Amino acid sequence: MLGHTTRSLFHVREYAMSSIINAVHTAVSGLNAQSHAFTDLSNNIANSQTTGYKASTTSFEDYVTNNELANDGESLSDSVAATTRQHIDNQGMVTTSTNSTALAISGNGFFNVVQATGQSNDSTPVLGTQQYYTRNGDFSQDKNGYLVNTSGYYLEGYNVDATSGTLGTSLSAIQVPSTIAFRPTESTKLTATGTLDSSSSKTVDMSTTAYDSTGAASTVDLSWTKLSDTTWAVKDVNDTTGTSNSATVTFDSSGAVSSVTSQDSTGASSTSSSSFNYTGSPQDMTVSLSGVTLGSANTVSMTSDSVTTGTFSGISMETDGSVMATFDNGYSQLVAKIPLTTFADPNSLSAQNGQAYTATSQSGSPQINAVNTNGAGTLTTGSIEESTTDLTGDLSKLIVAQQAYGANTKVVSTADQLLQTTLAMIQ
Structure with a gap:
């Protein structure tokens, strides 16, 4: 009789241990999911002042990983997973900047940019071939006259040929060197x-x-x-x-x-x-x-009546995407035109360093548009697009995530106590 009781207690212990261990696994998955949420929230908060940053959210979903009832129509979730959800298509607030060459997009478009892969012997950048897209329009001229944003990406557009004076048809990095020559004005x-x-x-x-x-x-x-x-x-x-x-x-x-x-x-x-x-x-x-x-x-x-001489004094940006070289004679001349690129699903772009993105098969092919056409959006000069982080909302979510994390740790500690009690059942 004692042996039968011992075997029963053994089976009860084994079943209880299995259930408790499953509970621990579930709680651990909850800890991992809340840690993921912490990462997303902390990233949003850290980038609350980052120009062109697009805040993300965390999505949770349940999983059935190891459940004895999985085949009888009464399966229960015993795990949770968290994924980061991008909201690249959210519009940030446009604010005035002290940088006169800064640009802000209001719409669905992105600036076309490239990265430098090195420096040539004369210290000019060697630009890569990988195409990037960004909403960070805080551009300024570097020592070589290139327009570069605060993340180090070089702005691309259609450049005016210095010899023919005609606008190009292929994208290239926009460069306006201080040695640019003044083109005589049209004779009338x-x-x-x-x-x-x-x-x-x-x-x-x-x-x-x-x-x-x-x-x-x-x-x-x-x-x-x-x-x-x-x-x-x-x-x-x-x-x-x-x-x-x-x-x-x-x-x-x-x-x-x-x-x-x-x-x-x-x-x-x-x-x-x-x-x-x-x-x-x-x-x-x-x-x-x-x-x-x-x-x-x-x-x-x-x-x-043509004006034939002038000394370069700087550049100015226009709302139609024109980049103008200004001269001391009061004239300005077109040197480049900035287009904007749109995607069928911008939220499926692949995020890269420095508020930049690359195209994916899910985002669709890039469509290059003139400013203010096909939903690409308008440009505001001397302005930037602020981060879409909602500090108040994210701080509230951070408190909720902290409480959820603490609750999962409580489950782990309680399961540990139950496990110790179960192990002592037949000792």
């Missing part, structure tokens, strides 16, 4: 000044350099031919038709211009008091002749 007006020898019958030439919208130079040649004592013809030397860019100029008794009758490229005539319209290369312009007079010598010359 040519001005002739000087005298024509009223007694001379020879042709008098004048020329100047005019510039198109990209700063490319062209030579404009005009010639004067005397028709009478008070009438001269002026025309474009390079015009073979004899009609375009030509005019008949009449002088009054004092030798000043009194009227200008001209023909455009269609042959239509028009009369002005002192100018005519020039059409063709490099672009349409006005030619002013009011500064020409009849005299005793041929000293006529011509200038354009």
Whole structure:
């Protein structure tokens, strides 16, 4: 009879020990899950002042890992797991920055950025090929003129070719060195000044350099031919038709211009008091002749209204994504254009160091858009996007997580006491 009792107590002890150990495993999984929550919350709190940081949350789910009732329709959860859930698509508050080259996105877009992988012999960065995306728009120029954010990522955009003055079509790091040359402004007006020898019958030439919208130079040649004592013809030397860019100029008794009758490229005539319209290369312009007079010598010359010199003074950012080089002559010129990239599921991007992300198969392919198109969002200059951390909410969650962690430790200590009691049952 005693042996039967001993065996019964043994079976009771084994069953009890198994249940208690399962309870310990469950409590340990709870400790691990709450530790995971602590990590997420502490990361949010630590980055509450980090520009462009996107706060995450912790999701909990139950598991059935080792349950004797698992096959009879009455299975019970005996474990918990925690996962980090990203909220990259949350919009942070846009605030004014003291950094004039900072940019903040309001919308779904990301800046295209790359990292430096090293330095060349002349200390310029060697940029990697891995494409990154970020909302940290706190950009400033480094010593080489590159736009770099506070996490060390180099901003990419479409750069203007220094030779042709045209905007590129492929992304590259934006660099505006202090040695950047000023591109002459587009010529809109040519001005002739000087005298024509009223007694001379020879042709008098004048020329100047005019510039198109990209700063490319062209030579404009005009010639004067005397028709009478008070009438001269002026025309474009390079015009073979004899009609375009030509005019008949009449002088009054004092030798000043009194009227200008001209023909455009269609042959239509028009009369002005002192100018005519020039059409063709490099672009349409006005030619002013009011500064020409009849005299005793041929000293006529011509200038354009283009500004041709300027010293670089800095850069400015525009809300349409334009990066402008500013000069001491008061002019600014486009040097690059910043696009924004969107994803079908931004919350599935892979987080990297420094508030940067890389694309994944779950996020979808990157779609490059102009600012304020296709939901990419708008840009605010001289501003940054703040962290989306909710300090008050996260501190409250931290207290709850602490209590849950303490409750799980209580389960472990209670299970330990029960285990000791069970082991003593047949001693």
